[in-house]
Amino acid sequence: MELRQGEQHYHKDALCLNSARNCLEYILRARNYTKIYIPYYTCEVILEPLEKLNVTYEFYHIDELLEPKSEYLLKENEAFLYTNYFGLKQNCVKRLAKLYKNQLIVDNAQAFYAEPLEKIDTFYSPRKFFGVADGGYLYIDTKLDVELEQDFSYERMSHLLKRIDISAEFGYDDFKKNDDSLINQPIKLMSNLTSKILMSIDYDAIKLKRIENYLYLESKLKDKNRIQFPLNDNAVPMVYPYLTNDVELKARLIKNKIFVATYWSNVMIWAKEESLEYKLTNNLLPLPIDQRYEMSGVNFKIE
Numbered sequence: 001m002e003l004r005q006g007e008q009h010y011h012k013d014a015l016c017l018n019s020a021r022n023c024l025e026y027i028l029r030a031r032n033y034t035k036i037y038i039p040y041y042t043c044e045v046i047l048e049p050l051e052k053l054n055v056t057y058e059f060y061h062i063d064e065l066l067e068p069k070s071e072y073l074l075k076e077n078e079a080f081l082y083t084n085y086f087g088l089k090q091n092c093v094k095r096l097a098k099l100y101k102n103q104l105i106v107d108n109a110q111a112f113y114a115e116p117l118e119k120i121d122t123f124y125s126p127r128k129f130f131g132v133a134d135g136g137y138l139y140i141d142t143k144l145d146v147e148l149e150q151d152f153s154y155e156r157m158s159h160l161l162k163r164i165d166i167s168a169e170f171g172y173d174d175f176k177k178n179d180d181s182l183i184n185q186p187i188k189l190m191s192n193l194t195s196k197i198l199m200s201i202d203y204d205a206i207k208l209k210r211i212e213n214y215l216y217l218e219s220k221l222k223d224k225n226r227i228q229f230p231l232n233d234n235a236v237p238m239v240y241p242y243l244t245n246d247v248e249l250k251a252r253l254i255k256n257k258i259f260v261a262t263y264w265s266n267v268m269i270w271a272k273e274e275s276l277e278y279k280l281t282n283n284l285l286p287l288p289i290d291q292r293y294e295m296s297g298v299n300f301k302i303e
Helices: 020-031 044-052 090-103 158-165 172-180 192-198 203-221 249-255 276-283
Strands: 015-017 035-039 056-060 078-083 104-108 121-124 136-139 239-243 284-288
Touching (some): 020 044, 020 078, 020 136, 203 239, 249 284
Parallel strands (some): 035 056, 035 078
Antiparallel strands (some): 015 136
16 A cells, blocks of 8 residues: 655644544543533534543534524533534634633534634544544643553554445445444554555645535535535535435435435434424435535536
8 A cells, every 4th residue: 555655744733643532532531621511413422432531511502503502601620512513614613712712622523624723622533534444633732641552543444445446335334333443442642554644645635626516516506505604714614514305305315326424313312303403414415525526517406
């Protein structure tokens, strides 16, 4: 396996760990938080480090702009976690940083290219954007006094290899198995394999392609999209969020080999059926816009 020789990571000043959820665990251990506010609209893996460390948590609602509906007066050992949804909510992150200052935790799992803010604990999940099986980047100014082992990733790479060699469908079972292997992993340093892959990537080219694809989908679908997020300066999206009332559209897309994830099925257990978060989980389609796709000039319509 031959990779382009890179000199450094994109997040060169971050702590390189083995997963985003372990970045959160690292924050909780370093800050000794006893309670954290988290959005209903988030992935259930967020709970893993909270439950492991017996940290109390309380859910909060978001509005149609995917921003917190309420403000909270935090106590000394409490934190507020916000997800930079789809890589499109950096302005909200900046506003919350002024409100909660050093008690804000930013989940940039969906916003790899978003810049961290000074003195704001922030973590990233590169596997949401690039062909790696694990890894996480963490910005924090307090370090744990522990010796971390290095992780190994070669046994988690089968789904990526099968996707190239055979098809995405053929590698899906491996993806689920490899994804499950990250559950309850101890905090470790990023593996050499993941590190070398991430240091071989042309980040500028990928950034431009994602922006180009997002703008193309927006030009075709904006009039039918029930949620609008124009790209702000320097925003690099993970997906194009398309909100529809057509509950059968996702099945039609998958039938046509356009695979769209569900963010997040656990929300339908946490939130009430009449809530916005429940609606987003059911009706928001994260259309792929990543660097594997060439969309310019393609004629299509969603019916």
